[in-house]
Amino acid sequence: MARRARFHHGDLAGALVRAGVDLLAEVGVRGFSVAVLARRLGVSTAAPYRHFADRDRLLAAVVTAAAGELAEQMDAAAARAGDDPVSRLAAAGGAYAGFLTGRRVGLDLVYGAELRALGDRDLAAVGRRIGDVLLTPALELADPAAAVSLMERVVTTAHGYGALDVDGFLAGAAVGGGTVAERAEAAVAAVVRGTVGTPGPAAGGP
Amino acid sequence: MARRARFHHGDLAGALVRAGVDLLAEVGVRGFSVAVLARRLGVSTAAPYRHFADRDRLLAAVVTAAAGELAEQMDAAAARAGDDPVSRLAAAGGAYAGFLTGRRVGLDLVYGAELRALGDRDLAAVGRRIGDVLLTPALELADPAAAVSLMERVVTTAHGYGALDVDGFLAGAAVGGGTVAERAEAAVAAVVRGTVGTPGPAAGGP
DNA sequence: GTCTATAAATAGATAGAC
DNA sequence: GTCTATCTATTTATAGAC
Numbered sequence: 001m002a003r004r005a006r007f008h009h010g011d012l013a014g015a016l017v018r019a020g021v022d023l024l025a026e027v028g029v030r031g032f033s034v035a036v037l038a039r040r041l042g043v044s045t046a047a048p049y050r051h052f053a054d055r056d057r058l059l060a061a062v063v064t065a066a067a068g069e070l071a072e073q074m075d076a077a078a079a080r081a082g083d084d085p086v087s088r089l090a091a092a093g094g095a096y097a098g099f100l101t102g103r104r105v106g107l108d109l110v111y112g113a114e115l116r117a118l119g120d121r122d123l124a125a126v127g128r129r130i131g132d133v134l135l136t137p138a139l140e141l142a143d144p145a146a147a148v149s150l151m152e153r154v155v156t157t158a159h160g161y162g163a164l165d166v167d168g169f170l171a172g173a174a175v176g177g178g179t180v181a182e183r184a185e186a187a188v189a190a191v192v193r194g195t196v197g198t199p200g201p202a203a204g205g206p
Numbered sequence: 207m208a209r210r211a212r213f214h215h216g217d218l219a220g221a222l223v224r225a226g227v228d229l230l231a232e233v234g235v236r237g238f239s240v241a242v243l244a245r246r247l248g249v250s251t252a253a254p255y256r257h258f259a260d261r262d263r264l265l266a267a268v269v270t271a272a273a274g275e276l277a278e279q280m281d282a283a284a285a286r287a288g289d290d291p292v293s294r295l296a297a298a299g300g301a302y303a304g305f306l307t308g309r310r311v312g313l314d315l316v317y318g319a320e321l322r323a324l325g326d327r328d329l330a331a332v333g334r335r336i337g338d339v340l341l342t343p344a345l346e347l348a349d350p351a352a353a354v355s356l357m358e359r360v361v362t363t364a365h366g367y368g369a370l371d372v373d374g375f376l377a378g379a380a381v382g383g384g385t386v387a388e389r390a391e392a393a394v395a396a397v398v399r400g401t402v403g404t405p406g407p408a409a410g411g412p
Numbered sequence: 413g414t415c416t417a418t419a420a421a422t423a424g425a426t427a428g429a430c
Numbered sequence: 431g432t433c434t435a436t437c438t439a440t441t442t443a444t445a446g447a448c
Contacts, residue, residue, distance in 0.1 A: 194400030
């Protein structure tokens with residue numbers, strides 16, 4: 001023991017992905033670097049290239065892993081929200097915003113130009129999984145064509161909350177009280193109501 | 207004439223800002239580089255440092271200029287939308303999303319950590335200007351506390367459309383038909399309606 | 413599987429000449 | 431005001447030793 005951790009336990013690939021998810025959460029894509037990651041794990045900067053062809057392949061694996069967690073969290077949030085499709089969409093949107101805030105991974109990375117060119121199947125699959133979490137409740141509220149448009153509104157609203165929070169815009173302002181994820185959830189509920197024509201809690205007829 | 211454009215007309219600072227806005231629109235903050243900018247203008251990579259202390263000061267000037275255009279376009283769009291505050295908010299949001307798509311400058315950059323540390327007054331001022339465009343119509347729809355929350359929903363929704371479009375997510379999908387800016391405008395109208403309780407065009411009524 | 417060493421780019425920034 | 435030259439720091443990626 002005390003082997004110095006210099007040559008790795010045989011799963012450097014896995015360790016790179018796990019540490020990569022953390023690094024990405026801390027510094028964002030902009031600061032994501034193979035060299036930094038290697039240093040953190042105490043291996044040489046050359047070692048990662050035994051497991052990933054280049055920086056983008058490694059990044060794709062990291063994003064795929066993180067986006068998988070995102071899909072799970074959205075799914076879990078939707079499930080907790082019960083049967084009402086509006087609540088399910090709102091909960092999933094809140095989870096999306098919260099995840100983006102904390103982990104800095106969202107559909108921007110999953111579908112972004114940087115990784116799309118790779119044609120990674122797993123990455124594409126996880127992107128679809130995220131969409132499916134929203135599609136199911138959306139289809140309970142609208143016909144297929146309108147459901148896609150509704151999904152778009154849900155995801156853009158949630159993404160806007162998460163993205164602007166990452167960049168510090170929503171930071172100090174506890175605007176309506178509540179966390180960013182909670183405010184995002186409420187905003188998604190509002191956009192869904194405004195889309196399908198359901199009166200909101202603040203108004204609507206007797 | 208044919209002076210080679212080697213030593214500049216006396217307004218390298220201005221030229222750097224103008225060309226910087228274009229560069230930023232093309233490559234985003236990630237690719238924004240003083241060296242590239244200098245090369246584009248045909249000056250040495252050292253020349254910009256006679257006018258700006260460092261990369262971030264130059265970037266701040268570029269973002270300030272672009273955000274000024276953004277505020278103008280939002281203001282103009284709101285003015286064209288007439289008197290209805292919902293329409294004004296929606297138009298301003300659509301303009302925001304369109305600008306973000308085309309120029310890659312939004313509140314993420316204006317309030318982002320990268321530039322906030324500089325404490326640039328002009329940048330802060332233009333940020334407030336953008337907020338004011340939305341605050342005025344929001345105050346016609348809600349009391350001050352709720353108006354701030356409404357603004358937050360408007361800007362996050364618009365930002366989400368612009369940001370995901372920049373990253374290619376909304377690219378091919380002419381979901382409901384119409385441009386991203388038009389879809390953002392409709393989504394903002396929906397979130398406003400869902401927030402203030404006005405029934406949407408698809409429902410409500412007798 | 414990992415390391416050392418190194419190549420090749422690129423960027424930010426400074427010193428001093430003109 | 432701008433240029434040439436240079437320094438420093440970083441990164442991605444490869445070659446070959448162990």
